[in-house]
Amino acid sequence: MTSDRRGPGEILVVSRSEVDSLLSPARCLERCLETFRWVGEGQIEQTNPVNLYIHDRLGPEPPFGHGVVQAFPAMIRPLDRAAVKWLSSFRMNPKRGLPAISALDLVTDTDTGMPLALVDGTSVTNARTGGHSTVGAMYLARPDSSRLAIIGCGHEGRTHALTLNERFPLEQVVAFDIYEQQANRFADEISARIGVPVVVAPDVETAVADADIICVVTTAPRPVLMEEWVPAGAHVCAATGFRDVDPACATSFDKWAVGWYGRDLAWVEGEEVGRIGGLRPGALSRADIFGDIATEIMPGHKPGREDDRERTIMTHMGMPALDAAVASLVYDLALEAGAGTWIEVF
Ligand SMILES: NC(=O)c1ccc[n+]([C@@H]2O[C@H](COP(=O)([O-])OP(=O)(O)OC[C@H]3O[C@@H](n4cnc5c(N)ncnc54)[C@H](O)[C@@H]3O)[C@@H](O)[C@H]2O)c1
Missing domain, CATH: 3.30.1780.10 (ornithine cyclodeaminase, domain 1)
Incomplete structure (x- = not known):
């Protein structure tokens, strides 16, 4: 060292x-x-x-x-x-x-x-959160994912786009923010940095309509991405858990993965439930989770994505x-x- x-x-x-x-x-x-x-x-x-x-x-x-x-x-x-x-x-x-x-x-x-x-x-924090979402996407998103949607054009929106660009053949980024000016600034900056066109969508539903990977990285206090808007084959990176993503994604998608049980169960059914990330007590439990990245999916004890039409989501509340x-x-x-x-x- x-x-x-x-x-x-x-x-x-x-x-x-x-x-x-x-x-x-x-x-x-x-x-x-x-x-x-x-x-x-x-x-x-x-x-x-x-x-x-x-x-x-x-x-x-x-x-x-x-x-x-x-x-x-x-x-x-x-x-x-x-x-x-x-x-x-x-x-x-x-x-x-x-x-x-x-x-x-x-x-x-x-x-x-x-x-x-x-x-x-x-x-x-900004950088490693884009990093952990990208690690999850490497196991759960289609390897040929080329259309990225970023919902929330702040710090995390930037690190998610930049880090996913390291591993996926991005051809188009669609951005949405509740403040259009934020989305426009993001589009100018990110298209210049990664050399991929970034277009601003008028709403979340339009932004995600064709997406392969959807990152929801807002400070919204309630869900802005609804389960029924997510197309077949898409992977969702949910940095704020189900505070800004419809919790129906956890149960209706083919796979809900977490980063590491040791961290994420505290938020799903432990002492943080209801207090961090907006999940209501009893709304979801470990039984709804397909697996974690650190101890199950990455070491190969459970599969990641298994076919092109699966809808997948990873939540991770950030481990120390x-x-x-x-x-x-x-x-x-x-x-x-x-x-x-x-x-x-x-
Ligand atoms: N899981 C983790 O480890 C982890 C780590 C860091 C941040 N986060 C979470 O990620 C989220 C984003 O963090 P950040 O640092 O990028 O914040 P930020 O303030 O830089 O950006 C948030 C963006 O979301 C936009 N926004 C707010 N409400 C919206 C809505 N209804 N629809 C669309 N856009 C909306 C804001 O205008 C802003 O541009 C926060 O909720 C934060 O708690 C999670």
């Missing part, structure tokens, strides 16, 4: 713009694939996020949204690193000029226990291992590039 030659109390601070320039979608995807494999092999120790609910989602929504502050700890044995993401989500924060999501990743060396780096966790492993990669990339700012903390 690369290591710095600074004093034990010096850490490297890596800012958002530095993460964005250091971490390519290809490198991030490669690390996400390794992380799912390590989770399946039992080489990672992680706990579900520690959730500090400022407001309970089961109660009425306050003016700036239901707030939650979460800690995501994980130890990645193959990297000799541990990290924790410290994340805040306030859905309606943009109404007061603040981001809905903000996060910091603290990376530690597990040989010495010394802190190594403080990395902007928002950009890492992904943040830890990608933040650790960012630290290594920053050392290699001589980027970041050293801070003496003790």
Whole structure:
């Protein structure tokens, strides 16, 4: 493992713009694939996020949204690193000029226990979420998927388009956002970056009508993608679970996969149900899930896609291992590039 030659109390601070320039979608995807494999092999120790609910989602929504502050700890044995993401989500924060999501990743060396780096966790979260959706799509979407629909043209919309483009022969992207200006900006930026035409659709139903892969990455408080609009053969990447996707997709599609049971069951039938991601208590259960990517589908214990007409969906609420492993990669990339700012903390 690369290591710095600074004093034990010096850490490297890596800012958002530095993460964005250091971490390519290809490198991030490669690390996400390794992380799912390590989770399946039992080489990672992680706990579900520690959730500090400022407001309970089961109660009425306050003016700036239901707030939650979460800690995501994980130890990645193959990297000799541990990290924790410290994340805040306030859905309606943009109404007061603040981001809905903000996060910091603290990376530690597990040989010495010394802190190594403080990395902007928002950009890492954005990148690894596009990464984990792409890992799921590699097993569940048709390999020849060329038509991508992006519903919600924010940070996740961007990382999903960029990362899926690494693995699928995209020929067309159709975008929809409740704010047309957002969708137009996204179309200009993404078509220039990936060299594929991006058209803006007038509504969600039109956007998904011909899609092979549909990413629903909005901050909408209720479903914007309805089950009956999803064509045969399509795969849905649902980054917010069933908060913005019709829960009927879980039971009517051929396969509903999750990223890793250890994380996702807390949201489906554990302590988070009803509070994170909008699923109502008792609405769905483990029995509705076909399999998980990390321990069943990726190691080959269960099949991924089996025919061209299957409709599939993957939900994953984000496991701490992904943040830890990608933040650790960012630290290594920053050392290699001589980027970041050293801070003496003790
Ligand atoms: N599963 C995970 O690990 C994970 C990780 C990060 C983010 N997320 C979730 O992904 C979602 C998107 O995050 P982001 O950082 O891209 O947010 P963002 O604010 O950058 O973008 C969200 C976009 O959704 C649009 N939108 C809101 N309501 C809409 C509607 N009804 N129809 C269409 N578009 C609508 C907004 O205008 C905005 O452009 C959030 O809900 C977030 O909680 C999940």
